[in-house]
Amino acid sequence: MDRRSVRALRRLAWLQGYDWTDEDLEGLLPLVEKSLELIERLDTLPLRDVEPAVQYRML
Amino acid sequence: MDDLAWKPITELSRLVAAKEVSPVEVVQAYLDRIDALDGKLKAFIIVCRDEALAAAKNAEAAVMGGQALGPLHGIPIGVKDLYATKGIRTTGGSKILADWVPDEDATVVARLKEAGAIVLGKLNMHEFAYGPEGLNIHFGNAWNPWDAHTQRMPGGSSSGSGVAVAAGLCAGALGSDTGGSIRIPAALCGLTGLKPTYGRASRAGVLPLAWSMDHVGPMTRTAADAAFLLGPMAGYDPKDPTTSVLPVPDYRAALTGEVKGLRVGLLRAFFLESAGMVLRQAVEQAVKRLEEQGARVEEVALESAAHVSGASFAIVSAEALAYHEEWMKTRPDDYGAEVRDRLRLGAFVSATQYVKAQRARQLIRNEVDALLASHDVLIAPATPIVAPPVGQTEVVVEGERHDVRSSLIRLTRPFNLSGHPACAVPCGFTVAGLPIGMQIIGRPFDEATVLRVADAYQRITDWHTRRPPFGQAPAPP
Numbered sequence: 001m002d003r004r005s006v007r008a009l010r011r012l013a014w015l016q017g018y019d020w021t022d023e024d025l026e027g028l029l030p031l032v033e034k035s036l037e038l039i040e041r042l043d044t045l046p047l048r049d050v051e052p053a054v055q056y057r058m059l
Numbered sequence: 060m061d062d063l064a065w066k067p068i069t070e071l072s073r074l075v076a077a078k079e080v081s082p083v084e085v086v087q088a089y090l091d092r093i094d095a096l097d098g099k100l101k102a103f104i105i106v107c108r109d110e111a112l113a114a115a116k117n118a119e120a121a122v123m124g125g126q127a128l129g130p131l132h133g134i135p136i137g138v139k140d141l142y143a144t145k146g147i148r149t150t151g152g153s154k155i156l157a158d159w160v161p162d163e164d165a166t167v168v169a170r171l172k173e174a175g176a177i178v179l180g181k182l183n184m185h186e187f188a189y190g191p192e193g194l195n196i197h198f199g200n201a202w203n204p205w206d207a208h209t210q211r212m213p214g215g216s217s218s219g220s221g222v223a224v225a226a227g228l229c230a231g232a233l234g235s236d237t238g239g240s241i242r243i244p245a246a247l248c249g250l251t252g253l254k255p256t257y258g259r260a261s262r263a264g265v266l267p268l269a270w271s272m273d274h275v276g277p278m279t280r281t282a283a284d285a286a287f288l289l290g291p292m293a294g295y296d297p298k299d300p301t302t303s304v305l306p307v308p309d310y311r312a313a314l315t316g317e318v319k320g321l322r323v324g325l326l327r328a329f330f331l332e333s334a335g336m337v338l339r340q341a342v343e344q345a346v347k348r349l350e351e352q353g354a355r356v357e358e359v360a361l362e363s364a365a366h367v368s369g370a371s372f373a374i375v376s377a378e379a380l381a382y383h384e385e386w387m388k389t390r391p392d393d394y395g396a397e398v399r400d401r402l403r404l405g406a407f408v409s410a411t412q413y414v415k416a417q418r419a420r421q422l423i424r425n426e427v428d429a430l431l432a433s434h435d436v437l438i439a440p441a442t443p444i445v446a447p448p449v450g451q452t453e454v455v456v457e458g459e460r461h462d463v464r465s466s467l468i469r470l471t472r473p474f475n476l477s478g479h480p481a482c483a484v485p486c487g488f489t490v491a492g493l494p495i496g497m498q499i500i501g502r503p504f505d506e507a508t509v510l511r512v513a514d515a516y517q518r519i520t521d522w523h524t525r526r527p528p529f530g531q532a533p534a535p536p
Contacts, residue, residue: 035372042369046422
């Protein structure tokens with residue numbers, strides 16, 4: 001299955017409880033592709049020793 | 060009476076305390092302007108006419124009775140319609156919450172009321188704050204008052220806040236900022252808009268867009284007015300665990316007008332270079348004015364800026380869908396199509412991608428901190444473009460086509476990720492009369508220096524004193 005296809009998006013959405021139509025997903029596909037490319041570019045950053053910027057504070 | 064509507068909060072506050080003007084006169088002056096102009100401007104979703112007049116009469120009685128007055132006594136403000144207001148509908152600019160009436164005020168609304176402010180009404184916004192254009196399919200698009208004939212975007216998501224303050228419909232307003240939603244409308248509407256440090260002002264009672272990126276702050280005509288509003292807003296709130304226990308300084312006392320010796324880092328790569336020529340020149344000229352006052356300026360670069368959009372997208376879209384999950388399953392058709400589609404994108408961000416984005420965020424924050432270790436403030440354009448006409452989706456900057464939405468948030472979003480305080484101030488106008496904004500970024504919890512620089516700049520320029528043509532020229536058909 002193509003990683004970025006309407007079929008793949010439908011499966012991902014369905015797993016989270018969303019029943020979106022093929023028409024909905026076709027409209028989203030270019031946006032998803034563009035957005036995931038932006039996220040993948042983060043792999044070029046030196047993140048090995050960086051902790052995420054989220055905190056759990058007891059006090 | 061109309062002149063009252065244009066007075067800065069600093070002066071209105073003095074006039075009220077000196078019994079030279081009654082809070083009732085002030086509130087009535089704004090209500091009259093709202094009646095005359097807001098049918099077209101659509102800055103307000105709800106006007107709290109009776110409540111505001113009743114509060115003004117109480118405020119007048121307090122003045123005449125010699126009672127102790129708060130710093131904002133009798134000052135009418137507008138509140139973005141995602142702040143909970145006790146007994147007053149809070150819609151989030153949505154159909155979903157169209158009938159929600161909270162039973163308590165958001166913390167900062169309560170604090171401003173304790174300081175004497177009077178809530179004039181609830182302000183228009185992009186639905187659930189999810190859009191930098193500031194448009195709204197449910198309540199109508201607010202009209203940027205700087206163009207009386209063509210409907211231009213006010214910028215968002217705090218569009219009503221920008222329009223109301225710029226058009227003299229209230230003395231100041233509250234906005235919220237997840238990717239630039241205070242600074243973008245401030246820039247496009249010719250205002251001062253401060254996004255404080257993450258944790259400086261409480262988000263309790265404010266509808267979230269993305270919890271880890273949301274900031275609340277003031278939108279005003281001057282930096283001094285922003286200092287007036289920020290003081291009562293800031294500080295620890297047990298209802299918001301992200302708020303800091305650091306003491307709140309006297310922001311008004313910080314406004315010395317002095318920038319001599321101040322180290323300014325001018326962000327050229329990615330920031331100035333993204334802006335159209337007229338905007339670039341306006342910001343460069345503004346920095347030169349600060350240099351003439353004794354500031355020491357050097358160019359700096361934020362190397363990781365190109366990664367801001369990827370990290371922001373992953374964080375905002377995942378957090379936004381998490382908040383909206385139930386309604387997206389039970390009432391999807393009650394969202395506007397454009398916001399619904401944007402929310403849907405969050406379903407395609409994995410948990411590991413979200414965490415990776417938070418790691419990138421830490422790296423970006425470290426880099427901003429490093430720049431501010433050797434500089435007191437950084438300066439950049441607030442937006443690379445001026446207000447586009449409503450409906451325009453692409454813009455050409457220096458011969459290159461760009462998406463309007465991405466362009467609007469490109470230069471503000473880095474500091475939502477990093478959490479640093481950033482203030483937009485007007486620094487010029489295009490030939491067509493549209494405002495240009497620059498932003499001043501400071502160290503964490505050093506809003507005092509950011510406001511000092513903004514105020515010092517406004518003492519030597521008059522961009523912030525100009526009034527928009529809407530309401531002065533014949534109204535559009």
